Amino acid sequence: MAEVKNKEARIGVFVCHCGTNIAGTIDIEAVKEYAKTIPNVVVADNYAYMCSTPGQNKIADAIKEHNLTGVVVAACTPRLHEPTFRNATAAGGLNPFRFEMANIRDQNSWVHMHQPVEATEKAKDAVRIAVAKASLLEDLVPKSVPVEKTAMVVGGGVGGMQAALDLADAGIKTYLVEKSPTIGGRMSQLDKTFPTLDCSQCILTPKMVDVYRNENIELLTYTEVEAVEGYIGNFDVTLRKKARGVLTPKEAEARGIVGGGCTGCGDCANVCPVIKPNPFELGMAPRKAIYIYHPQVSPLIYTVDFDACVKCGLCVEACGEKKAVDLEAKDEFITVKVGTAILALGYDIFPIEKKFEFGYKNFDNVITSLEFERLICASGPTGGHLVRPSDGETPKRIAFVLCAGSRDNTDTGKPYCSRFCCMYSLKHAHQIIEKIPGAVPYIFYMDIRSFGKMYEEFYYRIQNEGAKFIRGRVANITEDPVTKNLHVNAEDTLLGRPVDLEVDMVVLAAAIQPSAETEKTRRLFGVSCSQDGWLLEAHPKLNPCGTTTAGVYLAGACQGPKDIPDTVAQAEGAASAASIPIHKGEVELEPYFAQCIEEKCAGCGMCVYQCPYQALSLVEKNGRTVMQVTEAKCKGCGTCGGFCPGGAIWMQHFASPQIIAQIDAFLLGGEQ
Amino acid sequence: MAVKKDYMDQKLAEKLRDRKYYAPDSNPEFLKEVEKIGQTPAHMCYQCGTCTGSCPSAPRSSYRIRLFMRKAVLGLEEEALTDPDLWLCTTCYSCTDRCPRDLAPTDTIMAMRNLAFRRDIVPRNFLQTVQLIYKSGHGVPNNDANRAARKRLGLDEEPETTHKYPEYLPGIQKILDHYRLKENADRILAEGE
């Protein structure tokens, strides 16, 4: 613990102007003069930008000149500049943990912009409180822990695949965990992709094959994360490999079946008597109880749906000598150690039937955009012929309803913009013009958000091709019970006229939401989410791939709606971030650990159960039972420290005497 | 402020009137007052048109609820309160049901009607309705056709209202008197004669 004892505290206070950010509201000179009157303060100074090189030099020089034991900077926030000022403190020859910050910008000048007098008083309080703590700070040494040279990516959509490929290419062994039987995610359900209109499968399949072949990637499909323990560098992840009922050639070999295992021939599915809807085709095509989603799956291994299987054994017979089908298969659990992890959990479609006014699931010819993708796709359930579900006829007049459930502040809807529906609806308009002679797309929109590279040009192109744009949000849709045609009611807000448009089909660009298991998985990894359920990045601008849990990163739509270019870009960023600790080989942990004061510890062990991170245990020492902290596991949350009835737990950097001194300083106005 | 040009011909003058929006046309207090009375943040309207698209009055008239929302936002008090369309809302609340910004356009309209009434701007039929309520407790009193229909359906001829219990009518009159609704209706109607 402490090396230099605080015999006599000598504190330096440095007040930052932050240009006019702080100085525009707070009287810097007054705060500085006040600081000089606070006990233990031996020097006070100010500067336009404390974070600049001259500002930092002021700190280092003052430490040497005044033989300081602690430094207080009154400026922005620790989140932004704690590392900066710690470095400056270290440059002056002090232990960097002897630095304390007073937040007088984000929590003061920015919020009290119109109350300069009160703001200045508040800044004085903040400085006095920080000095009280700085006077009691101790030298601390961060702990280094080695980093396991493996990584994990959870979610095998285009984001997860890209992240895994990058990590693998950087020489890192990577586990790619996907809950469904194949990788590919939503992108494999798409027909073409905006704005270039390349065929989605054509650009995705080679990547899927690369993932499957890459020697550094261990692909674990039909697998879910069950438990996560540990911390950056040393995560122990328990995985549930769901019973697939079909052996891969490797698994067959391990069982001594020579030349056996699934070859993807499909003989089993041909004989299987059980028919279920195929979720990949959104229920618009059948599959058997033993199935693959589509011909391009990776890995090409069949899966038994044990909820549907009647165990007739026909598939076992059909499979023959390959002996791939194992109807007695059970879930298996494995635990792997990884240094870092990336979550790429993707998204689901908002259940748009909840917005009754659009009539989805009530009117046959109202479909979602994802259903449209399957219907217009040559490998889809209709061979690429867009047909009306009610009568199989080809629709000619098609309405596209944008912002269906997005940008919606009612309880049934999502307040955010789903970000790619404008663009894919333009794409859909193009597709029907291209495929159906005489077809007219009517696009009901509020704003066309075509912000990406070549996106506005794409909008121009589709308008030029003949798509009709009606600026108004759809109010409701009704059905003609005889023709099953639909009436779309809205206001053309540019004309200021109500519109009643009769169409053959309506396509709802439904909002998206976090995928079903996101909540469970994020909790296992200790990752926060924002109000709307999307996973929370460490900083929206400066750390968009990281999370508040060290060693866990985010890629793709799970962090917020993202199209493919943005998903892939973030995936590459996340892969790069996740590889840094692995390449460094070790990580420094903030030394905010709990410490046991063994003389005071009664060995009651109650704290052991309080700790949310399993960092505490009881050990025998010199014939006594005392608590011991596994420092690398401790996150410094303070639960145990606040709890211990004997006051035997010392929270480094947030010790009780330090906190009490801060409270005293606030309440007593400095005259301790 | 709008630039005035004089044409000899009055019709031509009206046709070629300056229609630009100038900042002084707007009274910011109007929005505040409308929001205070209507208890809905009209300034959050993003002009999507869902309200007009839902409105049963819109296809039958020039009434556009969305435009009234816009006028509230811009503080166009004069234009909003003197527009006879203000009185074409049926208070069906379809717009309130569907507004994606979770606003209550109906209540914005009601607030504007209140403000218009303060300035004696009310259509005669509304005032006559006030008189009818004062007299019978009903905006649309029972009539013989209704009574016959009720009888056919096995109902009492008179509904469970002041029609059946005229002793409650003074209570209703007290409320209308308290707000000086009847008095004002009578006055405005008389002035208009």
Ligand SMILES: Cc1cc2nc3c(=O)[nH]c(=O)nc-3n(C[C@H](O)[C@H](O)[C@H](O)COP(=O)(O)OP(=O)(O)OC[C@H]3O[C@@H](n4cnc5c(N)ncnc54)[C@H](O)[C@@H]3O)c2cc1C
């Ligand atoms: C109708 C429609 C059309 C579109 N058209 C285009 C287009 O033309 N161009 C374009 O750029 N974008 C388009 N998009 C957007 C595109 O689908 C997304 O950008 C892309 O799929 C995001 O990839 P992802 O990897 O983040 O998520 P996803 O594709 O959703 O993949 C997530 C993967 O993670 C798996 N998973 C989820 N949770 C777990 C868990 N807990 N454990 C294990 N695995 C899990 C899922 O099974 C899935 O395989 C379209 C979207 C829609 C709805």
Ligand code: SF4
């Ligand atoms: S055993 Fe199950 S999966 Fe195999 S054929 Fe019979 S029903 Fe289908």
Ligand code: SF4
């Ligand atoms: S992308 Fe377009 S359609 Fe989708 S929510 Fe945003 S504005 Fe609406």
Ligand code: SF4
């Ligand atoms: S529905 Fe709501 S947000 Fe849309 S125009 Fe009407 S009042 Fe404004």
Ligand code: SF4
């Ligand atoms: S409440 Fe009024 S404005 Fe709203 S939809 Fe009904 S009639 Fe139209």
